[in-house]
Amino acid sequence: MNRRPLRKFKNGAFLALSLIATLTGLACLAAILWTLLSHGLAGMSWHLFTEMTPPPGGQGGLLNALYGSAVMTLLGILIGSPIGVLAGTYLAEYGKSSRLSTVIRFINDVLLSAPSIIIGLFIYEIVVVHMGHFSAIAGALALAVLAIPVTLRTTEDMLNLVPVGMKDSSAALGAYPWRTTLSVLYPAARSGIVTGLLLAVARISGETAPLLFTSLNNQFWSTNLNAPIANLPVVIFQFALSPYKDWQNLAWAGALIITVSILILSISARVLLALLQSDRGGGR
Amino acid sequence: MAIIDPRHAAKQLIYERIFRACTLSAAILVLLILGGVAVSLLRGAWPAVAHFGFSFVTREVWNPVTDEYGALAPIFGTVVTSLIAMLIAVPTGFGIALFLTELCPPLLKRPIGVAVELLAAVPSIIFGIWGLFVLAPVLQRHVQPWLIDHFSEIPALGDLFKGPPYGIGILTAGVVLAIMVLPFIAATLRDVFDTVPPMLKESGYGLGATTWEVIWHVVVPHSRVGIVGGVMLGLGRALGETMAVTFVIGNAHRISASLLAPGTTISSAIANEFTEAVGDLYTSSLIALGLLLFLITFTVIAVAQAMLRRLERRGMSAA
Numbered sequence: 001m002n003r004r005p006l007r008k009f010k011n012g013a014f015l016a017l018s019l020i021a022t023l024t025g026l027a028c029l030a031a032i033l034w035t036l037l038s039h040g041l042a043g044m045s046w047h048l049f050t051e052m053t054p055p056p057g058g059q060g061g062l063l064n065a066l067y068g069s070a071v072m073t074l075l076g077i078l079i080g081s082p083i084g085v086l087a088g089t090y091l092a093e094y095g096k097s098s099r100l101s102t103v104i105r106f107i108n109d110v111l112l113s114a115p116s117i118i119i120g121l122f123i124y125e126i127v128v129v130h131m132g133h134f135s136a137i138a139g140a141l142a143l144a145v146l147a148i149p150v151t152l153r154t155t156e157d158m159l160n161l162v163p164v165g166m167k168d169s170s171a172a173l174g175a176y177p178w179r180t181t182l183s184v185l186y187p188a189a190r191s192g193i194v195t196g197l198l199l200a201v202a203r204i205s206g207e208t209a210p211l212l213f214t215s216l217n218n219q220f221w222s223t224n225l226n227a228p229i230a231n232l233p234v235v236i237f238q239f240a241l242s243p244y245k246d247w248q249n250l251a252w253a254g255a256l257i258i259t260v261s262i263l264i265l266s267i268s269a270r271v272l273l274a275l276l277q278s279d280r281g282g283g284r
Numbered sequence: 285m286a287i288i289d290p291r292h293a294a295k296q297l298i299y300e301r302i303f304r305a306c307t308l309s310a311a312i313l314v315l316l317i318l319g320g321v322a323v324s325l326l327r328g329a330w331p332a333v334a335h336f337g338f339s340f341v342t343r344e345v346w347n348p349v350t351d352e353y354g355a356l357a358p359i360f361g362t363v364v365t366s367l368i369a370m371l372i373a374v375p376t377g378f379g380i381a382l383f384l385t386e387l388c389p390p391l392l393k394r395p396i397g398v399a400v401e402l403l404a405a406v407p408s409i410i411f412g413i414w415g416l417f418v419l420a421p422v423l424q425r426h427v428q429p430w431l432i433d434h435f436s437e438i439p440a441l442g443d444l445f446k447g448p449p450y451g452i453g454i455l456t457a458g459v460v461l462a463i464m465v466l467p468f469i470a471a472t473l474r475d476v477f478d479t480v481p482p483m484l485k486e487s488g489y490g491l492g493a494t495t496w497e498v499i500w501h502v503v504v505p506h507s508r509v510g511i512v513g514g515v516m517l518g519l520g521r522a523l524g525e526t527m528a529v530t531f532v533i534g535n536a537h538r539i540s541a542s543l544l545a546p547g548t549t550i551s552s553a554i555a556n557e558f559t560e561a562v563g564d565l566y567t568s569s570l571i572a573l574g575l576l577l578f579l580i581t582f583t584v585i586a587v588a589q590a591m592l593r594r595l596e597r598r599g600m601s602a603a
Binding site (some may be wrong): 002011014021022085095100103104116117125130145148181193205207233236241251260267 | 296297299300302303304306307308309310312313314315317318320321324325327328374375377378379380382383384387388396398399400401402403405406407408409410411412414416417418435463466467470475494495497499519520521522523524525526530531551554555558559571574577578581583585586589590593
């Protein structure tokens with residue numbers, strides 16, 4: 001009995017299905033980018049970067065939201081990334097295979113995929129409730145908590161890539177581990193660690209859920225870190241769901257700005273990583 | 285030959301201790317964050333838990349006017365939307381991963397892989413606004429009427445597709461979630477398939493197997509643990525996803541058999557109602573929802589990580 005035609009047919013059918021699956025995935029990305037471009041470009045103008053969010057029916061821009069997002073993302077990275085880098089250093093250099101490190105690695109991976117809205121509730125409970133009001137600093141703290149696992153993971157991976165010989169040479173010169181870490185390992189792993197920072201910025205700058213109950217939103221210009229502050233994701237959320245046409249247009253413009261900046265960040269992180277790997281001759 | 289100055293050496297030792305303590309405390313902080321999340325959610329949820337007891341998770345009622353809250357509708361919505369998402373995203377992600385590891389011409393491997401990863405970098409709010417303004421109208425005009433025409437007459441199965449095509453609702457939320465978790469599943473499965481030793485695959489081909497037979501009888505059995513881990517990682521994402529769902533779910537606290545009806549999920553209920561919640565019991569009930577979500581996703585992600593880790597260890601010992 002010849003089963004060959006059937007087997008060949010089955011093979012062709014499943015391979016065709018996997019091709020269709022890939023095309024579907026790519027089509028989704030294309031559809032989303034196309035929608036963003038076609039809706040967002042219509043709303044692009046200088047007003048976006050020079051004026052505040054308007055009341056319904058009024059003319060306006062997104063200046064306060066852009067400023068608030070930039071400030072909170074920057075603060076989030078400034079608070080979160082040192083913690084992530086130091087903890088990653090501990091895992092890579094001091095507690096390599098201790099039980100504590102195994103647990104921390106595990107918990108960190110869990111935090112990496114934990115729902116961001118939970119982190120928002122956590123900061124609400126420990127910061128907003130105690131301060132009695134929403135504030136920019138609470139939003140920044142929520143973003144910092146989200147940035148820690150990303151930087152921790154990349155820092156550990158990148159430090160592990162540094163050739164052992166370099167570490168040994170430094171130790172042979174009589175340097176303590178701290179000196180080796182600061183003067184040899186960090187410079188050697190610099191572009192890798194920077195990649196981690198870029199990825200963390202990309203991750204937190206689009207986060208909406210944790211900001212809803214930490215920084216809230218602000219219709220007006222505010223630089224006060226102790227008060228609610230406007231930010232792009234929450235403005236997009238509120239404006240997109242509003243019935244007003246000009247608010248919706250602003251939401252689309254904001255969505256385009258945020259997506260393009262995040263895609264640029266992730267692409268540059270990838271390019272940096274590729275350069276790093278080709279420097280090492282493709283070695284892991 | 286430099287003479288070692290004892291004072292210098294002592295100073296170095298102090299710096300060493302300080303640096304080590306800094307890195308250690310940063311590492312411990314990661315543990316404290318997770319512990320802090322659990323404790324603060326428990327504390328915030330306590331009034332609701334004490335007031336409603338176990339009935340909180342078994343009742344469908346959600347009424348801020350009479351101050352009565354039950355989590356059954358959000359739990360139902362979360363589970364059903366995630367199930368729909370997994371039904372769509374797992375086969376599709378599986379297909380993409382297979383395409384990337386076994387079929388793709390090497391020249392295209394990188395660009396397509398990067399494109400899939402970029403889809404993962406798009407923030408969830410973008411999926412939400414796209415789902416509301418683009419996907420929901422398409423589903424409402426074309427897909428849902430077709431489903432109603434063809435399925436609503438069939439007994440039992442028909443109940444899933446009853447009612448008017450709103451556009452937004454459980455089904456739409458499931459589809460948006462599927463697109464969101466697709467890149468995570470595809471990327472994880474690709475990495476899992478890459479761990480299969482080429483020798484095993486070559487042996488399959490050497491016996492005359494077709495590509496599909498090698499995939500189904502060699503690659504899949506060898507990476508079973510990793511596949512389950514990757515799928516559960518995607519499930520963890522789907523369960524906790526907030527913004528994309530909030531846009532398209534319709535936010536109705538009720539359980540209906542129809543997939544076309546609006547519903548709610550744990551995360552979208554919190555996102556929609558938290559800042560408007562007045563009264564301690566209302567806020568506390570929402571935090572209790574958050575606690576439930578934390579427990580569910582933590583379990584799912586922890587199991588997923590444990591399985592992926594097992595695969596990694598096995599891969600290392602085999603190499």
